[in-house]
Amino acid sequence: MSHYMTWKEYVTIYKLYRDRRPESELVDLANVSGKNIINLCCGSDDIMELCMNRGAKSFEGIDACFAMLYGLVEKKSKFPKGTVELYNQDVMQALEYREGKEKQYDVVFCRQAINYWFSELIIAKLASLMSDGGVFIFNTFANLPSPTPRVKEYTIEGDKFVEISYSIFNKNGGMDVHHIQAREGHEPHMTNFAWIKPNDFMEVLNKHFEWVDRIEKGKVHIYVCKKSAYFANT
Ligand SMILES: C[S@@+](CC[C@H](N)C(=O)[O-])C[C@H]1O[C@@H](n2cnc3c(N)ncnc32)[C@H](O)[C@@H]1O
Numbered sequence: 001m002s003h004y005m006t007w008k009e010y011v012t013i014y015k016l017y018r019d020r021r022p023e024s025e026l027v028d029l030a031n032v033s034g035k036n037i038i039n040l041c042c043g044s045d046d047i048m049e050l051c052m053n054r055g056a057k058s059f060e061g062i063d064a065c066f067a068m069l070y071g072l073v074e075k076k077s078k079f080p081k082g083t084v085e086l087y088n089q090d091v092m093q094a095l096e097y098r099e100g101k102e103k104q105y106d107v108v109f110c111r112q113a114i115n116y117w118f119s120e121l122i123i124a125k126l127a128s129l130m131s132d133g134g135v136f137i138f139n140t141f142a143n144l145p146s147p148t149p150r151v152k153e154y155t156i157e158g159d160k161f162v163e164i165s166y167s168i169f170n171k172n173g174g175m176d177v178h179h180i181q182a183r184e185g186h187e188p189h190m191t192n193f194a195w196i197k198p199n200d201f202m203e204v205l206n207k208h209f210e211w212v213d214r215i216e217k218g219k220v221h222i223y224v225c226k227k228s229a230y231f232a233n234t
Pocket residue numbers: 001003004005040041042043044045062063064065068089090091092110111112113116117
């Protein structure tokens with residue numbers, strides 16, 4: 001995926017979710033102070049600012065869509081030179097680019113995006129780049145949308161929003177989720193990603209991390225995956 005949308009449009013039309021799930025929800029689960037952090041599919045979310053304000057040693061933000069990174073470019077200059085780096089890369093490309101380098105990552109975040117790229121190959125590469133005691137934290141949706149398109153309508157700040165979501169079998173026999181997000185006055189955004197069953201996440205993660213916990217918060221699951229025999233990060 002090279003173009004997702006612009007960051008400005010993203011925060012405008014996905015306002016309900018942005019307001020409901022603050023970045024601290026994931027960041028609070030790790031000790032980021034003095035740590036090397038990488039945020040996969042970061043968009044311009046404020047995980048960067050939160051981590052840097054909490055004393056992170058370094059922060060790398062990765063996103064395949066340059067227009068989604070744009071808002072972070074300016075914010076980056078608030079922090080000492082070289083401590084924050086942004087990369088317009090696909091997740092696989094980002095991990096391969098870092099293979100064989102000395103730096104290891106202590107904390108990895110991926111917020112609202114793992115369903116775009118999850119595979120055992122990528123998880124294995126990611127775990128191999130993490131330090132002993134490192135932690136990988138991500139969230140995802142808990143339930144497969146129905147195969148019948150469902151319409152959700154709501155109003156925020158006087159503007160009407162409409163969402164349509166449903167699932168379709170893909171050519172590999174799995175399910176893809178299709179989502180259309182519309183806000184009056186704005187072009188709609190259409191996206192699709194794989195449905196990954198909670199057990200499928202667990203099966204792969206348990207092969208590459210020594211400890212995996214799933215926190216169930218209504219329609220959202222948060223996974224905390226620790227690398228090392230003594231689960232050191234938090
Ligand atoms: C729903 S947005 C989430 C953005 C941000 N993490 C947040 O929580 O606001 C999904 C993001 O994933 C990015 N993305 C999707 N697939 C990707 C991939 N394979 N590699 C890198 N970025 C990807 C998109 O460009 C988009 O910025």
